[in-house]
Amino acid sequence: MELCDLLSPALKHKNTKMRAALTVHKQVAIALWKLATPDSYRSVGNQFRMGKSTVGAAVIQVANAIKELLLSRVVTLRNVQVIVDGFAAMGFPNCGGVIDGPHIPILAPEHQASEYIKRKGYFLMVLQALVDHKGHFTNINVGWLGKANDACIFRNSRLFQKLQQGTFFPDQKITVGDVEMPIVILGDPAFLLMLWLMKPYTGSLDSSQELFNYRLSKCRIVVECAFGCLKARWCSLLTCSDLSKTNIPIVITVCCALHNICESKGETFMEG
Numbered sequence: 015m016e017l018c019d020l021l022s023p024a025l026k027h028k029n030t031k032m033r034a035a036l037t038v039h040k041q042v043a044i045a046l047w048k049l050a051t052p053d054s055y056r057s058v059g060n061q062f063r064m065g066k067s068t069v070g071a072a073v074i075q076v077a078n079a080i081k082e083l084l085l086s087r088v089v090t091l092r093n094v095q096v097i098v099d100g101f102a103a104m105g106f107p108n109c110g111g112v113i114d115g116p117h118i119p120i121l122a123p124e125h126q127a128s129e130y131i132k133r134k135g136y137f138l139m140v141l142q143a144l145v146d147h148k149g150h151f152t153n154i155n156v157g158w159l160g161k162a163n164d165a166c167i168f169r170n171s172r173l174f175q176k177l178q179q180g181t182f183f184p185d186q187k188i189t190v191g192d193v194e195m196p197i198v199i200l201g202d203p204a205f206l207l208m209l210w211l212m213k214p215y216t217g218s219l220d221s222s223q224e225l226f227n228y229r230l231s232k233c234r235i236v237v238e239c240a241f242g243c244l245k246a247r248w249c250s251l252l253t254c255s256d257l258s259k260t261n262i263p264i265v266i267t268v269c270c271a272l273h274n275i276c277e278s279k280g281e282t283f284m285e286g
């Protein structure tokens with residue numbers, strides 16, 4: 015109901031002589047149902063007693079409204095000190111987030127289809143996201159081809175530029191031994207090691223390196239859980255999306271925003 019109130023300015027339409035306009039409540043209900051289930055447009059249309067083209071239009075209208083009106087307010091970096099304290103409690107100091115990039119299955123696109131195929135033979139689109147200690151998305155990058163690797167996607171993102179320029183996080187450093195350490199983010203071995211990006215040690219490790227990897231992995235569980243909750247709540251991301259190539263990134267972005275809304279409202283997540 016809160017979503018309906020927030021999105022009403024963009025979704026409220028006037029009735030015409032031919033037919034009554036869809037209410038805001040029905041548009042939002044259709045969109046949430048489509049995103050939360052693996053159902054086809056025809057199946058959702060049967061649920062709401064309308065044509066599949068009407069369902070498709072409602073989903074995209076609601077998605078665009080969420081993107082325009084809510085995204086910047088919902089998917090954003092908030093109190094950095096709270097995030098740093100949260101990761102410190104998990105064992106990693108001066109950490110501002112964890113980054114990773116899951117793959118979203120899609121239908122074979124008409125053009126450049128081979129660029130969307132990963133090694134397992136599926137057509138995929140990449141979502142790369144930074145999450146805080148509670149699993150909220152603080153930055154997202156959507157729409158990359160499935161063949162692209164995580165490091166390449168990250169290097170070409172706005173987040174990389176901001177971190178490189180030192181403008182994403184406040185200039186807050188701590189001293190570890192005799193080294194000044196800025197606020198860092200954590201990634202897996204696929205990412206490049208940077209002054210502000212830590213990743214696990216590889217190869218033969220001593221006890222201190224194993225402890226470092228353990229603490230880093232403990233924090234990285236947060237991002238894995240966030241993606242698990244995202245796909246479990248919005249099951250349309252689990253199946254090959256029947257949306258067009260231009261609309262898929264919008265819907266993925268909106269699912270991330272809806273995930274943050276659910277988490278901020280304390281919406282219980284039933285793993286079963």
